[in-house]
Amino acid sequence: MRANFDNKLSELNKKLLSMAAMTEQIIAMSIKSLEEQDTKLARETVEFDAKINEAEREVERICLNLLLQQQPVFAEDLRRVSAALKMITDIERVGDQSADIADLNIQLIKKKQKWDLSDISEMARAATQMVNDAIDAYVNDDENLARKVISSDDKIDELFVKTKDKIIDEIAADKANGEKAIDTLMVAKYFERIGDHAVNIAEWVVFSVTGVHKTERIM
């Protein structure tokens, strides 16, 4: 019986890692489409989100079958499966937000707007790293790595504030920059939210290992 349970858990881990790889890919696609003003790539990014949604359904199926068929009685086994069920909601939202960025980009390209992406590219890199680390932490039961992800959110928040300050300066310099500035702010906000989702994932990893979510002991 346990061999079957372990096989299912390993299937779950593989699927989550594959979701993480897809998430890394969609963030990369969204930032590249911005940097290169590539409408085709932006459209592909929007379409790619559907694959992440499918992967979410697949992980749900694995988790629910595990609960139904294996009925784990040991708290850590139960936490592992329930944490996966909670995490995938955030992973899926990362996909949605990357698609939203690409969608916004399609509109921007039509308006032939060019913009400074240095800070936003850095936010994208940091967000990708956080999502990957959070899922690695889950697969390896690595509480320290999960906690590192939680604390690294400050970096993305700082970059967001920096971007926001620059935008305020640009609007102050010339009101004609207003629309572009707001679009840039929205993209920055999406990346800032991706960082928050990575933190949520990491918090469920800490729960999976310890039974404590944020500050509350759930089981």
Next chain:
Amino acid sequence: MIQPKLQVKNCDLFYGDFQALKNINLSIAEKEITAFIGPSGCGKSTLLKSLNRMNDLVEGCKITGDFTLDGENIYKDMEITELRKRVGMVFQKPNLFPMSIYDNIAYGPRTHGIKKKADLDEIVETTLRQASVWDETKDRLKKSALGMSGGQQQRICIARALAVKPEVLLMDEPTSALDPISTIKIEELATELKKNYTIVIVTHNMQQATRISDKTAFFLHGEIVEFDETQRIFSNPKEQKTLEYITGRFG
């Protein structure tokens, strides 16, 4: 410290040359459900049976150590009829007598000298109600108990055990022969009975142990490997062997 309802100290039990229990020490708290879990042949049923001296008649069985009920030694200071009145037992398979439902329940009280019909009527109704089987039996009390379903028979067995007003109820895999609905009924019943009785249950169903018991003892090769709060056993056991058993790595 509150005196345990049942206490076992330094117990060894042999069937001939085979040692079935090794240095068992255990305190069972009053009005709690204590679950015994472990693989087949680990000694959990043997210990349960020792708690109301069911091993006395087993040929070649030798028991050492102290077993006390409210501080009284059940092997030295107590008549076996007195012990069996205070410590009732429910078995894996329903074992009703081939007589009416009424007579099954009234059997124990009659043995203990209650003869008046009105008294017996009251005991029969009260205990069948306590065992959550009154509605299904009230119109057929004079019919054979063996005509009831397995789940109903098991609840009648519990009512029969309750009829002599015991303090402790020992249950040896009471749901392993029952369908899931009957199982849930027995579990709900055990949880309800806990308010007034001390219950010790042997179970192979670990979900059942987590659902109903307050404390759990894990047995292996005649020894208690670990005894603790059920919640702790199933979340953070101290012993590696306990962890391996409850996560299905052996057994």
